[in-house]
Amino acid sequence: MKRLGILTSGGDCPGVNAVVRGAVLAGVRTGQYDFVGYLDGWSGVLSNNSVPLTLESVRGLSRLGGTILGTSRTNPITSGGAPAVIASMERDHVDGLIAVGGEGSLAAARILGESGIKVIGVPKTIDNDLSATDYTFGFDTAVQTATEAIDRLRTTGESHHRCMIAEVMGRNAGWIALHAGMAAGAHAILIPERRVSLEQAAAWVLSARNRGRAPLVVVAEAYVPAGQDAPYFPRGLDTFGRPRLGGIGYLLEEQLQELTGIECRATVLGHIQRGGAPTAFDRVLATRLGMAAVRAASKGEWGVMVSSRGTDITTVALAAAIGELHTVPEDRYLEAEMLFG
Amino acid sequence: MKRLGILTSGGDCPGVNAVVRGAVLAGVRTGQYDFVGYLDGWSGVLSNNSVPLTLESVRGLSRLGGTILGTSRTNPITSGGAPAVIASMERDHVDGLIAVGGEGSLAAARILGESGIKVIGVPKTIDNDLSATDYTFGFDTAVQTATEAIDRLRTTGESHHRCMIAEVMGRNAGWIALHAGMAAGAHAILIPERRVSLEQAAAWVLSARNRGRAPLVVVAEAYVPAGQDAPYFPRGLDTFGRPRLGGIGYLLEEQLQELTGIECRATVLGHIQRGGAPTAFDRVLATRLGMAAVRAASKGEWGVMVSSRGTDITTVALAAAIGELHTVPEDRYLEAEMLFG
Amino acid sequence: MKRLGILTSGGDCPGVNAVVRGAVLAGVRTGQYDFVGYLDGWSGVLSNNSVPLTLESVRGLSRLGGTILGTSRTNPITSGGAPAVIASMERDHVDGLIAVGGEGSLAAARILGESGIKVIGVPKTIDNDLSATDYTFGFDTAVQTATEAIDRLRTTGESHHRCMIAEVMGRNAGWIALHAGMAAGAHAILIPERRVSLEQAAAWVLSARNRGRAPLVVVAEAYVPAGQDAPYFPRGLDTFGRPRLGGIGYLLEEQLQELTGIECRATVLGHIQRGGAPTAFDRVLATRLGMAAVRAASKGEWGVMVSSRGTDITTVALAAAIGELHTVPEDRYLEAEMLFG
Amino acid sequence: MKRLGILTSGGDCPGVNAVVRGAVLAGVRTGQYDFVGYLDGWSGVLSNNSVPLTLESVRGLSRLGGTILGTSRTNPITSGGAPAVIASMERDHVDGLIAVGGEGSLAAARILGESGIKVIGVPKTIDNDLSATDYTFGFDTAVQTATEAIDRLRTTGESHHRCMIAEVMGRNAGWIALHAGMAAGAHAILIPERRVSLEQAAAWVLSARNRGRAPLVVVAEAYVPAGQDAPYFPRGLDTFGRPRLGGIGYLLEEQLQELTGIECRATVLGHIQRGGAPTAFDRVLATRLGMAAVRAASKGEWGVMVSSRGTDITTVALAAAIGELHTVPEDRYLEAEMLFG
Structure with a gap:
């Protein structure tokens, strides 16, 4: 044998x-x-x-x-x-x-x-x-875990008339954000492949609010807003020696609150997305x-x-x-975008 | 418009x-x-x-x-x-x-x-x-709901050294049984497309027991054992006027207990598979x-x-x-069968 | 030591x-x-x-x-x-x-x-x-598992305008039925401590229907309707040599359908209530x-x-x-009953 | 009326x-x-x-x-x-x-x-x-949601031999941390009522590691280590005009990594604890x-x-x-402490 x-x-x-x-x-x-x-x-x-x-x-x-x-x-x-x-x-x-x-x-x-x-x-x-x-x-589990968490965020957002922001994983690609955002009915999804501006994100938030909704934003950790140079690396290096992602949700909390005047609250879902059954x-x-x-x-x-x-x-x-990374293609983002705002 | x-x-x-x-x-x-x-x-x-x-x-x-x-x-x-x-x-x-x-x-x-x-x-x-x-x-939800229920059945089976039987839906095809059974680590999966005999099912149950496991059987409601004519229709007609399926799990409970000498307990998951988020x-x-x-x-x-x-x-x-129904092909069943017993 | x-x-x-x-x-x-x-x-x-x-x-x-x-x-x-x-x-x-x-x-x-x-x-x-x-x-887990299952039954009941019946465990007491029924918003809860008649159960079902709801009934396995002698024992003896409970839900399916004219569907939750995390x-x-x-x-x-x-x-x-069993007292049932129908 | x-x-x-x-x-x-x-x-x-x-x-x-x-x-x-x-x-x-x-x-x-x-x-x-x-x-739901999340953190901690830190809510009291920590089998629980030192926390982490475990720390957002003056307020004011809590988990990530030499990863569970069914x-x-x-x-x-x-x-x-707040009494913390390390 x-x-x-x-x-x-x-x-x-x-x-x-x-x-x-x-x-x-x-x-x-x-x-x-x-x-x-x-x-x-x-x-x-x-x-x-x-x-x-x-x-x-x-x-x-x-x-x-x-x-x-x-x-x-x-x-x-x-x-x-x-x-x-x-x-x-x-x-x-x-x-x-x-x-x-x-x-x-x-x-x-x-x-x-x-x-x-x-x-x-x-x-x-x-x-x-x-x-x-x-x-x-692993992707399906990560999306399911993120979606369940975002479902929870939605009810508290609605009670307090807040804009809730959920940061999900995705070092190079916005797949988790795209799927969890679609599943949870997000009003904006922000991914690294598609560098929309903060003003655009704010416009989606305001549009949702104007329809009486509590705005819900899902952002991939590696999203870079239009006009900025690099992802947000607030915390040292990881095991590979690469700058660690994670935390842009908190940054967006400030920036979207500033741009929209709506109280924003961010949650960084973090490692719960890669653990568990x-x-x-x-x-x-x-x-x-x-x-x-x-x-x-x-x-x-x-x-x-x-x-x-x-x-x-x-x-x-x-x-x-192992050639190219499989990132979110434009048509998938445009499809999701039709659900925003 | x-x-x-x-x-x-x-x-x-x-x-x-x-x-x-x-x-x-x-x-x-x-x-x-x-x-x-x-x-x-x-x-x-x-x-x-x-x-x-x-x-x-x-x-x-x-x-x-x-x-x-x-x-x-x-x-x-x-x-x-x-x-x-x-x-x-x-x-x-x-x-x-x-x-x-x-x-x-x-x-x-x-x-x-x-x-x-x-x-x-x-x-x-x-x-x-x-x-x-x-x-x-809807299929993914049904499989996930069934799998979570079967995970629960497993722990009680192990405590009591019983053979647990879970009956899942599937009027014409064994897809839910195949996927939930694979996901839950079933020792036998019984589906209408593949009419294995009760003796074969009993052999898988005994094999699992002999390895020290609490046997776990997942059966689709429309499974017909080899040598029998028709599915088990214990309960009247449905809204279409068709005989209602559901209950073969209870029948197997008796039959497998008889064939193996192992205490068996069946659960018919029923409508929880088609409801909920x-x-x-x-x-x-x-x-x-x-x-x-x-x-x-x-x-x-x-x-x-x-x-x-x-x-x-x-x-x-x-x-x-809408031509032919999409049933479980032989190679998928053979693949799963390698995990049985 | x-x-x-x-x-x-x-x-x-x-x-x-x-x-x-x-x-x-x-x-x-x-x-x-x-x-x-x-x-x-x-x-x-x-x-x-x-x-x-x-x-x-x-x-x-x-x-x-x-x-x-x-x-x-x-x-x-x-x-x-x-x-x-x-x-x-x-x-x-x-x-x-x-x-x-x-x-x-x-x-x-x-x-x-x-x-x-x-x-x-x-x-x-x-x-x-x-x-x-x-x-x-163990009680809290059983109630939670039953409640999640009943939540699933509710959505399919509403889509089909059916009366859904969930049978839960409870050999001597209706605690699981009482709590899971209250949690899930049941229109009737049937327990062994309180032998309401089938006619009363049917009246609650019809009242819910008349308010436009899909009626939801939660029944403990040991419930005995008024006027009957003993619980329903459809299936042999258990390990103690006692008659096995489980299945009254299916009996109620027929009886309530007959009494109300509303299509009824029963699910016997069974052993999933005692397993799992x-x-x-x-x-x-x-x-x-x-x-x-x-x-x-x-x-x-x-x-x-x-x-x-x-x-x-x-x-x-x-x-x-170990004196007397702790069964559901009358005031708890009357409290719940205010939510029925 | x-x-x-x-x-x-x-x-x-x-x-x-x-x-x-x-x-x-x-x-x-x-x-x-x-x-x-x-x-x-x-x-x-x-x-x-x-x-x-x-x-x-x-x-x-x-x-x-x-x-x-x-x-x-x-x-x-x-x-x-x-x-x-x-x-x-x-x-x-x-x-x-x-x-x-x-x-x-x-x-x-x-x-x-x-x-x-x-x-x-x-x-x-x-x-x-x-x-x-x-x-x-609301407390039971918060604890259940936190516990499920921490269960997920545990498996990824074990795979990577990391110390996982979960920050839960609790402005004045450590109840969520105490219960979720006990339920999840945490090796250290840090709450505001009991200001253990960072050195003590590090000792528990090392003790768990020395027994071959992936250390798991649950911290209430308002925990103040011995020797420090006030909770960690990294982010502006809340709706009441009070300094906002939330983020001490990230601080502990650095400090415990420094003290123990073990790679640490924090997750701040945040608003998912107050939302959802x-x-x-x-x-x-x-x-x-x-x-x-x-x-x-x-x-x-x-x-x-x-x-x-x-x-x-x-x-x-x-x-x-509304007299005094109901905080975690000493005997409850000492009981839990027996499970640490």
């Missing part, structure tokens, strides 16, 4: 555990593979820090948030590269790797794949900003992706990413998957 | 109100249409029983379950046909109809369309069994479908159904949409 | 695990006790089937439904009595017992206590029908009860039950606790 | 609408009263800005968050006082007032009552900091309080506040109700 290694890297995401469970069940039940799980992403691979993954160890995982394997931001390319990874895999008698990760991890997987390492990627980001897949798991949608998607990764391995389809297309799970070359 | 009439018919479904809101906002905000809403489905059309639908009247609808227009099982074809519908539309100065309905209603819409009536269908069923669309709105997924899908219906009308695309394809909303001919 | 044994018996209940965690943390952190957990209730005590309970083993338990110790219906009095329990405790070097259970288990604890066994009871029932405590943990209210209550049990032990207060009184946790003699 | 006026003032709170519904149903169904609802708190009283409240207008209110009457911070004592209120009541033919409000509003009600105005108070605050009542409605517990409590207010009126018991005591609803003199 051959052995596959699974690792989960980058920001965590509801559904990661369901991928692990789906892969292990698919490999063990068909008698094709046994599994080791590398702890804390690529750092576990490089240090041969792993645990066996059996039917017993994946029990009950489909509904568990987070990742039982832990995660880290370690980049295998800059930490030893392919030779180090190959050496580790040999020590563990691992035939191939299933790497559950975001853009960075999939890019690393691609480079390792070009060095002959057998690797299959599973796309993972709550931001839904990966190309070559309709949806990434996945939605049924994400559990099914993640389970199927994990199973598909093993199916690809058993066919010798290495160097690919498993992908969601319509109702199907398919595979695409890693190279195709 | 032209006028569109909207009606909602057949079994209700989370997201219907979001369709209505999406359509009205798209038509009014673009200055193209005003709207009337027909009450209680086609019966409202035939009796000119309608209300004006304004921006004000669709306020807050995206998250409201049920349908503010009411619904009925009236079939316009057998209740006056095209001439009656045309007469009603003329009285109300209605240019075209948006019919939000299931298989029956879309079939009626097709026939009316062939008589020259301007009609656009919006597919609506929690069962997800319509062709020519990836998903129907829609998930964010369904709100977005339904809103976009409602907007797309108006877009189709404004382009003169009549006789079509709006449809979800990948991440897009598109249109298909009504004729194509 | 002394040792306490913990067991959980009878029907499971959200919050049992939080009791276990609270007790273990309180005992270990104060350096007073270590713990063993007996598996499957009194049967584990009698067979010395136990596991050590450490800080590590209670990790994360406050939010986990069910009981990690398992449960059974074994009655220690009829299975060896005090001598057998004493012998087991000596073998395990257990100084005292914390018994988490319902009426039967607390009655057994009392008898054992009178034989000199050091035992402290923790009241546990979703039915809230124990005397000498304001609330039992506890509400925050129940987690806090259960944690505090577990801690209080250890506090009582450390003071040598044996033969008592821990109890919730206002905002306090206190102790009462087991003898006082 | 006599007429009662209802007003809702101060910060909104889940369950306010259920109070209004309970009062109107109790008054109308007994044929004793009809009702007007004053808009936006005391400002509606003073300007005779009211709407009639009928059975129809309170339909469906038990589960609706916010307040349909709107609210404001207007203080009747400083805005005309008793004479102005009396004049307004006479113009509207209102016999007595039901004032649903927090500390300030109840204090005003007391003063008005001493001037001979017939007024009954209903205590309302998510903070649970009012004396003379076991619980205030009330829990079943709060719906029942609020409905009963509304009904009890009318019962008190019909008995001529003016100048009282309705109050929750154990399982009963009773009345207390307004004077008794």
Whole structure:
């Protein structure tokens, strides 16, 4: 029997555990593979820090948030590269790797794949900003969690005749803002792909107020108003050494209150969007992706990413998957804009 | 300005109100249409029983379950046909109809369309069994509600070392059972498309027990065990005069207990699956479908159904949409089966 | 250091695990006790089937439904009595017992206590029908789960102009029905303590309909209409050998439809009411009860039950606790009745 | 028939609408009263800005968050006082007032009552900091919402080996922090009543980490670390002209990271705690309080506040109700502290 290694890297995401469970069940039940799980992403691979993954160890995982394997931001390319990874895999008698990760991890997987390492990627980001897949798991849960929170904000806004502002995640793309905003009936959605001005945002707020509504604004953390240079980085660096986003909601609270004269209150939803039990949608998607990764391995389809297309799970070359980020296209924003104000 | 009439018919479904809101906002905000809403489905059309639908009247609808227009099982074809519908539309100065309905209603819409009536269908069923669309709105909510309920059943099953059986909806297709079962980590999923025997079901239950688990079975109401003739119809006729499904869970409780010797407890989830606030997924899908219906009308695309394809909303001919029911294909069941036992 | 044994018996209940965690943390952190957990209730005590309970083993338990110790219906009095329990405790070097259970288990604890066994009871029932405590943990979760389900039923009832009937648990008392019915805005609540006639129930249904509402009926499984002899027992015996309740909702569906002419649809909520993650209210209550049990032990207060009184946790003699069942008093029903129809 | 006026003032709170519904149903169904609802708190009283409240207008209110009457911070004592209120009541033919409000509003009600105005108070605050009542409605919903959010934070903390910090509301009292923290299994709870030092908080965080846990800290917005002078007021003034709380979580993020060397991430839960559908517990409590207010009126018991005591609803003199704030007593904190670290 051959052995596959699974690792989960980058920001965590509801559904990661369901991928692990789906892969292990698919490999063990068909008698094709046994599994080791590398702890804390690529750092576990490089240090041969792993645990066996059996039917017993994946029990009950489909509904568990987070990742039982832990995660880290370690980049295998800059930490030893392919030779180090190959050496580790040999020590563990691992035939191939299933790497559950975001853009960075999939890019690393691609480079390792070009060095002959057998690797299959599973796309993972709550931001839904990966190309070559309709949806990434975790996104649906993030949108649902944000929507439920925004539904709560709406009732308090209406009681106090306030404008409520909800800041959601989205480092490079406004997908969570777009979907949660549409679902919650927002009067304005502000995303990085479409740099509307603060004056435009204020106009939407006033229009909603003039129709007797308590205005509701949903803003992605990386939104940059027209005429400004960069996103709002109020708080140090993150684990990658990148400036940390989060807090533009509070800035908008002041600015929109100033521009409209309406009392504004912001809530920054933050990490609740990436934690907790996945939605049924994400559990099914993640389970199927994990199973598909093993199916690809058993066919010798290495160097690919498993992908969601319509109702199907398919595979695409890693190279195709990691080109451009998948951002909100103009027509989707114009569609939503018709609901604003 | 032209006028569109909207009606909602057949079994209700989370997201219907979001369709209505999406359509009205798209038509009014673009200055193209005003709207009337027909009450209680086609019966409202035939009796000119309608209300004006304004921006004000669709306020807050995206998250409201049920349908503010009411619904009925009236079939316009057998209740006056095209001439009656045309007469009603003329009285109300209605240019075209948006019919939000299931298989029956879309079939009626097709026939009316062939008589020259301007009609656009919006597919609506929690069962997800319509062709020519990836998903129907309401399905995601039904699956999520069922999954949360089944998660609850699991903990009590484990405490008591019982086999828990959850019966979910699905008149013709096992989609809800398949997805909720996968999401909840069921040890057996029983659906009408795949008539496994009771002995096979019992074997999965025993296999789970032998691994120390509290077995969990998810069954679609229309499942027929191998060797039996028809679904289980324990309770009279429904509004269509069809035998009512619902209750096979209780029958399985006895039969699986007999076959396995394990104490079994069934829960028939019933109508909670079609009520309540829609998930964010369904709100977005339904809103976009409602907007797309108006877009189709404004382009003169009549006789079509709006449809979800990948991440897009598109249109298909009504004729194509209502051919065969969309049931669970064999490969999807085989994929899930790998997780059983 | 002394040792306490913990067991959980009878029907499971959200919050049992939080009791276990609270007790273990309180005992270990104060350096007073270590713990063993007996598996499957009194049967584990009698067979010395136990596991050590450490800080590590209670990790994360406050939010986990069910009981990690398992449960059974074994009655220690009829299975060896005090001598057998004493012998087991000596073998395990257990100084005292914390018994988490319902009426039967607390009655057994009392008898054992009178034989000199050091035992402290923790009241546990979703039915809230124990005397000498304001609330039992698990009740709040059951009511919340039932209320959310009934909220869902309401929207589908309104769309179809149907009367929706929700059957909830309550073997001897109508507390779940009373609270979930009030919370959900039911037009009639039917409980065993107050045997209103079917004609009265039908009158409330018709009154709601006449005001333009979709009637909503909440019925406790043990409700017996005036003029009938016994509850409805459609399905065999339970683990205790008692006739199983559950199903009167379906009977009412027929009877109320007949009496009112309104289409009725019943849902029997069943076991979802006793499973799943506890509400925050129940987690806090259960944690505090577990801690209080250890506090009582450390003071040598044996033969008592821990109890919730206002905002306090206190102790009462087991003898006082298990006298009469705590059923819905007349004034609470009359209060609710003002909301009917 | 006599007429009662209802007003809702101060910060909104889940369950306010259920109070209004309970009062109107109790008054109308007994044929004793009809009702007007004053808009936006005391400002509606003073300007005779009211709407009639009928059975129809309170339909469906038990589960609706916010307040349909709107609210404001207007203080009747400083805005005309008793004479102005009396004049307004006479113009509207209102016999007595039901004032649903927090500390300030109840204090005003007391003063008005001493001037001979017939007024009954209903205590309302998510903070649970009012004396003379076991619980205030809205508190349970706030705790439940916070607990669900913190459950989500926990899984992402564990995946990333981070310390997660959740800031909850509580202007004067740490009740929400205490209950949500206990329910979620926090390793440290920081409240204004108990000014533990940052070093103590850091010690708890390190202790949890040393046991292999991802530390979880719950902090009330008004917590002041030992040795500091005042709460953290990062953002201007609120509607009362008081400095706005909210944001200490972000400050702790830096400080605890510095003190412990563990990566920390804060989430400020904010307004989601006061919005949205009330829990079943709060719906029942609020409905009963509304009904009890009318019962008190019909008995001529003016100048009282309705109050929750154990399982009963009773009345207390307004004077008794508004003395001291109900803060977390030492024994409750010491009880919780046993679970820390």
